[in-house]
Amino acid sequence: VLTVNGGATAPEWATAASGGMTLLSTTTLTGADVRIQSISQSYINLFILVVDATLSTNGIPRLYTQNDVTNYYTEQAGLVNATAYNEQTAAGINLPNNVATVTHDYAIQIFNYTSTTSKTFTVSGIAFDSGGPKKAINTQGGYHNGVAITEVDFGIDGATTYSSGTVYIYGVK
Amino acid sequence: MTKPMVRIHNTETNEIIDREMTDEELVNYNKKIDLYNADKATREAAEAKAATDKAALLTKLGITAEEAALLLS
Numbered sequence A: 001v002l003t004v005n006g007g008a009t010a011p012e013w014a015t016a017a018s019g020g021m022t023l024l025s026t027t028t029l030t031g032a033d034v035r036i037q038s039i040s041q042s043y044i045n046l047f048i049l050v051v052d053a054t055l056s057t058n059g060i061p062r063l064y065t066q067n068d069v070t071n072y073y074t075e076q077a078g079l080v081n082a083t084a085y086n087e088q089t090a091a092g093i094n095l096p097n098n099v100a101t102v103t104h105d106y107a108i109q110i111f112n113y114t115s116t117t118s119k120t121f122t123v124s125g126i127a128f129d130s131g132g133p134k135k136a137i138n139t140q141g142g143y144h145n146g147v148a149i150t151e152v153d154f155g156i157d158g159a160t161t162y163s164s165g166t167v168y169i170y171g172v173k
Numbered sequence B: 001m002t003k004p005m006v007r008i009h010n011t012e013t014n015e016i017i018d019r020e021m022t023d024e025e026l027v028n029y030n031k032k033i034d035l036y037n038a039d040k041a042t043r044e045a046a047e048a049k050a051a052t053d054k055a056a057l058l059t060k061l062g063i064t065a066e067e068a069a070l071l072l073s
Helices: B023-061 B065-072
Strands: A023-026 A031-037 A045-055 A061-065 A071-082 A084-087 A102-109 A118-128 A134-144 A152-156 A162-172 B003-012 B015-020
Touching: A023 A031, A031 A162, A045 A152, A061 A102, A061 B023, A071 A102, A084 B023, A152 A162, A152 B023, B023 B065
Parallel strands: A031 B003
Antiparallel strands: A023 A162, A031 A152, A045 A102, A045 A162, A061 A152, A071 A084, A071 A134, A102 A118, A118 A134, B003 B015
């Protein structure tokens, strides 16, 4: 933010006390599992953008925290090729189902991620092919395992790998 | 047999390591997949049973799904 100090001759830039977003990391998706670790604990929420992700074969991208297998509870709802879609799972956080070559993008928010009790999150995602599958999915849920989140993991539901995609993690005050 | 590849990105140091999963990581990776597939199978079985039960009830009542929807609207 731009501030004016009474004794200064010109306005000065200062770090915003709240409301600011800081880019913490940029990671390219590759392989069967991408673990982004040592996330700063200096923010209130995490905002994560996943851009232009594709898989090598059909599969469902999945989000985890702390490389943990359980302790999630999520509901996913939306449209898949104009048909209503709904799914619940306790096994990680679903990202939009995807046909391998269709690019998919997500905006993920993890609230109060430094909490040692429950953390809530939302995911808005889309997989879109103008001549093929179209999927728009919202996921909401929580994660409860008694530790702060220092790691987010982008996994897959089976024997496939990420071909492309970039993950941007922002800290939000 | 080669193990799946994992990318580790340390955001503090910005160090990125690409390597095969360790035995421990592979166990965890397979657990995630197995749990998800078990979850999915349970859900699909419940959905299939609900569809079968619904069809049986419609037959018992002697009405179509469209007629049932009309009754409930």
